[in-house]
Amino acid sequence: MSDAYNPRIVGFLCNWCAYTGADLAGVSRARVSSSLHAIRVMCSGRIDPLYVIMAYLKGADGVMGMGCHPGDCHYLKGNYNARRRFVMLESIFKTLGLDGKRIGLWWVSASEGKRFAQVTNEFTELMKTKGPNPFREEMFI
Amino acid sequence: MPKALKMDVEASQGVKNFLKHLLESGKVKGVFALKKMNDSGAVSYSLITSVEELASAEPLMPLMPENAGQALSRLTVKEALKEPVAAVLRPCELRAFTELVKRVQGSEDNLLLISPICAGVFPLSSATDGSWEKQMASYAESSREGKIHPGVRKMCQACTSFIPGRADITVAFAGRKDTGSSCHLILDTPRGEEFAQGAPGTPETVEKEPAELAPLREARAARRSEVFKEIDVQGQKGLIKTFAPCLGCHGCMHVCPICHCVLCVFDSKMYELQPWSIESEPESKGGIRVPSGTLFFHLGRMAHMAVSCVNCGMCSDVCPVNIPVSEVFSMVGDQLQKVFEYVPGRDVEESVPSGTYKEDEFAGIGEQ
Amino acid sequence: MTPHQERTGPGAVPAQAAFLPAPEGTKKAVTDFLKTLMDQGGLDALLVPVEVPDTPFHAWVMVKKSEVLDKAHPLPPVMSVQGGRALSSLTKHGTPWLHIAAVMRPCEARAAVELAKLKQVRLDNVVLITIDCPGALPLAEYVADPEKGQERYKTVADTWHENEFLRPACARCHRFSLTGLEDGPSEGPAPDDAPASVDIHIGLLGEDQNGILLLPVTPSGAEILKKTGLEADRPTAGWESRVRDLLKKKKEKRQAAHEEFRKDITGLDRFLTVFDPCINCHNCMNVCPVCYCQQCYFDTQTQFCTSSVYMDRARKRGALRFPPDPLLFHLGRMSHMVLSCVSCGACEDACPVSIPVGKVFSWVADETQPAFGYSAGTDRGDPLPLQNFLKEEFCEIETPSACGQAQSTEVKENA
Ligand code: SF4
Ligand code: SF4
Ligand code: SF4
Ligand code: SF4
Ligand code: SF4
Ligand code: FES
Numbered sequence: 058m059s060d061a062y063n064p065r066i067v068g069f070l071c072n073w074c075a076y077t078g079a080d081l082a083g084v085s086r087a088r089v090s091s092s093l094h095a096i097r098v099m100c101s102g103r104i105d106p107l108y109v110i111m112a113y114l115k116g117a118d119g120v121m122g123m124g125c126h127p128g129d130c131h132y133l134k135g136n137y138n139a140r141r142r143f144v145m146l147e148s149i150f151k152t153l154g155l156d157g158k159r160i161g162l163w164w165v166s167a168s169e170g171k172r173f174a175q176v177t178n179e180f181t182e183l184m185k186t187k188g189p190n191p192f193r194e195e196m197f198i
Numbered sequence: 199m200p201k202a203l204k205m206d207v208e209a210s211q212g213v214k215n216f217l218k219h220l221l222e223s224g225k226v227k228g229v230f231a232l233k234k235m236n237d238s239g240a241v242s243y244s245l246i247t248s249v250e251e252l253a254s255a256e257p258l259m260p261l262m263p264e265n266a267g268q269a270l271s272r273l274t275v276k277e278a279l280k281e282p283v284a285a286v287l288r289p290c291e292l293r294a295f296t297e298l299v300k301r302v303q304g305s306e307d308n309l310l311l312i313s314p315i316c317a318g319v320f321p322l323s324s325a326t327d328g329s330w331e332k333q334m335a336s337y338a339e340s341s342r343e344g345k346i347h348p349g350v351r352k353m354c355q356a357c358t359s360f361i362p363g364r365a366d367i368t369v370a371f372a373g374r375k376d377t378g379s380s381c382h383l384i385l386d387t388p389r390g391e392e393f394a395q396g397a398p399g400t401p402e403t404v405e406k407e408p409a410e411l412a413p414l415r416e417a418r419a420a421r422r423s424e425v426f427k428e429i430d431v432q433g434q435k436g437l438i439k440t441f442a443p444c445l446g447c448h449g450c451m452h453v454c455p456i457c458h459c460v461l462c463v464f465d466s467k468m469y470e471l472q473p474w475s476i477e478s479e480p481e482s483k484g485g486i487r488v489p490s491g492t493l494f495f496h497l498g499r500m501a502h503m504a505v506s507c508v509n510c511g512m513c514s515d516v517c518p519v520n521i522p523v524s525e526v527f528s529m530v531g532d533q534l535q536k537v538f539e540y541v542p543g544r545d546v547e548e549s550v551p552s553g554t555y556k557e558d559e560f561a562g563i564g565e566q
Numbered sequence: 567m568t569p570h571q572e573r574t575g576p577g578a579v580p581a582q583a584a585f586l587p588a589p590e591g592t593k594k595a596v597t598d599f600l601k602t603l604m605d606q607g608g609l610d611a612l613l614v615p616v617e618v619p620d621t622p623f624h625a626w627v628m629v630k631k632s633e634v635l636d637k638a639h640p641l642p643p644v645m646s647v648q649g650g651r652a653l654s655s656l657t658k659h660g661t662p663w664l665h666i667a668a669v670m671r672p673c674e675a676r677a678a679v680e681l682a683k684l685k686q687v688r689l690d691n692v693v694l695i696t697i698d699c700p701g702a703l704p705l706a707e708y709v710a711d712p713e714k715g716q717e718r719y720k721t722v723a724d725t726w727h728e729n730e731f732l733r734p735a736c737a738r739c740h741r742f743s744l745t746g747l748e749d750g751p752s753e754g755p756a757p758d759d760a761p762a763s764v765d766i767h768i769g770l771l772g773e774d775q776n777g778i779l780l781l782p783v784t785p786s787g788a789e790i791l792k793k794t795g796l797e798a799d800r801p802t803a804g805w806e807s808r809v810r811d812l813l814k815k816k817k818e819k820r821q822a823a824h825e826e827f828r829k830d831i832t833g834l835d836r837f838l839t840v841f842d843p844c845i846n847c848h849n850c851m852n853v854c855p856v857c858y859c860q861q862c863y864f865d866t867q868t869q870f871c872t873s874s875v876y877m878d879r880a881r882k883r884g885a886l887r888f889p890p891d892p893l894l895f896h897l898g899r900m901s902h903m904v905l906s907c908v909s910c911g912a913c914e915d916a917c918p919v920s921i922p923v924g925k926v927f928s929w930v931a932d933e934t935q936p937a938f939g940y941s942a943g944t945d946r947g948d949p950l951p952l953q954n955f956l957k958e959e960f961c962e963i964e965t966p967s968a969c970g971q972a973q974s975t976e977v978k979e980n981a
Contacts, residue, residue: 154432248884480630
């Protein structure tokens with residue numbers, strides 16, 4: 058296990074749902090991938106697309122956004138905005154031949170500790186199959 | 199079929215006569231159009247209030263020293279026009295202005311918008327060396343024949359939105375055989391009709407997009423996919439290669455009509471190179487490029503505005519190192535616009551994709 | 567050490583320099599030297615242009631691993647990003663734990679020195695290294711046809727400034743070598759309080775063309791050279807006289823060019839038409855190393871008027887161009903920075919409508935800097951003219967004139 062490749066994943070977690078869900082996952086002792094480096098944001102609507110691009114270009118192997126399920130956003134529409142932003146990012150990535158699978162958005166409520174662990178682990182596995190983000194070695198970004 | 203006003207003079211002269219009539223009759227107090235500067239002959243947009251100065255106006259001159267949308271925004275952003283002004287601008291410039299008005303960066307009040315069916319403009323470089331003037335005859339000819347002139351900007355060659363969508367008056371130009379001897383002003387809106395009343399010329403009805411224009415549209419569409427294929431911007435390698443010579447001058451952003459921010463985030467302190475990056479990043483790379491953030495700027499700017507990109511080509515034209523900025527942004531913009539079913543500049547009431555949402559769209563996202 | 571060697575300061579040439587043979591050409595010798603610097607000179611990183619793979623372009627890279635230097639090119643065919651700007655982005659927020667050497671063309675190093683005075687570059691941990699510069703090609707021509715550019719550039723390196731392909735700024739550049747040499751002493755001590763602008767200078771114009779000279783200009787430069795085990799045992803006199811010969815020729819060329827230009831441009835009307843084609847992109851300002859402001863005044867909306875004001879202004883003359891007042895931008899910019907202009911030509915390289923911005927600015931710089939006894943980037947210790955004043959100076963512009971009344975006390979602010 059120790060010499061296996063461990064991807065580095067940056068997660069932007071909404072304070073009101075996924076972040077609490079992550080806590081719950083911890084409390085209920087679910088096994089959560091150690092690849093995730095979580096950054097708390099007040100709402101998935103606060104995930105500036107530039108954060109995702111920056112994390113990706115600086116070599117994060119994967120970037121996860123997590124927010125409240127549609128209809129549950131603390132600020133009513135932040136997650137709808139977030140959804141559009143990820144759709145936009147995926148389109149840009151696709152058009153430019155970048156790997157859009159390295160970024161994504163997930164709805165995870167405060168009570169979904171299990172879902173949090175599951176999506177994080179699944180994403181980690183996927184990133185493992187992809188190997189390191191080549192931008193990490195890129196001098197000329 | 200829309201109403202039109204026909205004049206028996208060459209097209210650009212017709213537009214000039216019409217503008218003269220508007221100014222003389224007092225229907226407008228100013229004309230906003232391209233004009234030759236008296237001393238040097240250099241061309242710029244100008245706000246013209248006197249008939250004498252109108253003499254050196256060149257409303258259809260195929261050059262774009264600045265995207266007129268940006269210029270009109272400057273004119274109207276602090277205060278809507280108090281007096282009527284007629285503005286002659288190209289379709290992409292009109293789209294840009296519409297996008298700016300949506301973003302509260304200008305106002306259409308009191309503006310009479312006149313726009314040609316566009317045969318394209320020459321690159322700035324040919325304005326500098328004067329070579330565009332030598333190409334004017336062939337330009338007029340290919341315009342009449344509905345062909346792409348090889349000297350115009352690449353993005354003009356690849357532009358399929360060359361018919362103005364929401365002008366008050368459309369000048370029938372590209373694809374019309376008789377522009378050498380006659381000028382058709384298509385009166386698209388009641389406002390256009392109102393201003394044209396009493397103007398010299400004979401009323402007619404004219405088809406806005408006649409069948410003769412179809413081959414031009416097809417040729418341009420074909421050219422568009424060619425242009426997108428020519429730029430090798432795929433993947434990490436392609437991006438690094440494409441933007442390798444970038445100076446970080448941000449000229450592309452500066453001349454972009456959609457990029458209206460007073461202090462662009464990429465010019466701000468926010469993303470400047472910080473000591474911790476300087477320490478950590480070279481560990482895996484062997485070194486870091488400075489100034490840093492070349493790709494970040496371009497991808498980030500794309501995320502900010504490509505969905506509203508009007509393909510005007512200003513960015514490519516201004517780039518001192520010939521990076522095909524506009525080609526890349528248009529290619530990305532095309533896809534984004536498809537995804538969001540958005541057409542920049544189509545409708546001033548339509549909100550920008552980033553400013554709105556539907557509850558029941560993109561249902562798969564987030565659920566996986 | 568001989569007393570001659572101890573002299574530091576602008577225009578002071580160390581009597582002796584280290585010599586490095588260059589059997590495989592000067593480029594290789596210089597990069598080898600840089601490698602030695604990294605491995606033995608006690609440096610953590612090097613700032614130098616490095617070739618971007620599969621492209622004819624070079625980008626500034628802060629190099630941490632010495633194998634990257636295999637692709638380094640201390641004198642790339644074009645000046646893409648002005649080196650002063652690169653160094654600013656690297657050191658502006660501080661890199662106190664990194665000891666960096668920056669290898670630049672002389673005009674870039676001068677910009678770095680100006681930027682240090684403006685607190686946009688930190689030189690405390692930086693070793694500045696310059697190199698005899700044969701000049702660069704016009705950027706636009708190079709990007710239009712890089713292959714042809716590379717062919718042409720070979721001839722540039724051979725002919726040393728007698729080359730038709732040089733960009734205009736380089737064609738009339740007389741500060742292509744060790745900074746300060748152009749005005750400084752050829753003999754006798756320079757004043758102690760006049761620090762040179764660079765630490766090490768690489769001479770390519772030595773008598774022995776089969777190698778390069780490494781001149782220890784400052785004590786810290788000398789120390790670093792010593793660490794690399796290179797002995798400063800070659801006399802520099804031959805190199806100096808060759809440089810001075812060329813310098814003299816170039817100075818004459820420069821003056822002639824200015825003279826011609828003066829005739830061409832004098833008077834506001836002529837001056838205005840030079841900038842007539844300006845499209846207001848501000849590329850010139852953005853690439854200028856010494857125009858460092860985060861938010862340029864001329865990019866703010868303070869420049870914008872209400873539509874009524876625009877209409878009124880148009881009525882006065884019958885027409886108002888848009889954007890209005892390009893000249894205001896250029897004159898304003900000039901008043902902000904021309905005393906620090908290093909004549910690098912980056913501005914005109916980046917102008918999409920080929921306005922000779924650099925020609926205008928460097929001409930004005932040559933006219934104004936001497937009036938303040940100032941030469942941009944030459945002397946690290948010399949304060950910026952506008953941050954410094956003498957009570958009794960420029961009395962001739964006062965009414966009534968106070969000439970000869972004040973005490974001669976120099977007031978240095980921010981010094
Ligand atoms: S105009 Fe060209 S060089 Fe300048 S920032 Fe844009 S792409 Fe880079
Ligand atoms: S890139 Fe973004 S922040 Fe910069 S001007 Fe354009 S929209 Fe504004
Ligand atoms: S201006 Fe002088 S120092 Fe600068 S690149 Fe040209 S020749 Fe070299
Ligand atoms: S004004 Fe032009 S020549 Fe002078 S320092 Fe700035 S970029 Fe260089
Ligand atoms: S780069 Fe040229 S066009 Fe742009 S602002 Fe400067 S002088 Fe004007
Ligand atoms: S509060 Fe959780 S997504 Fe808005």
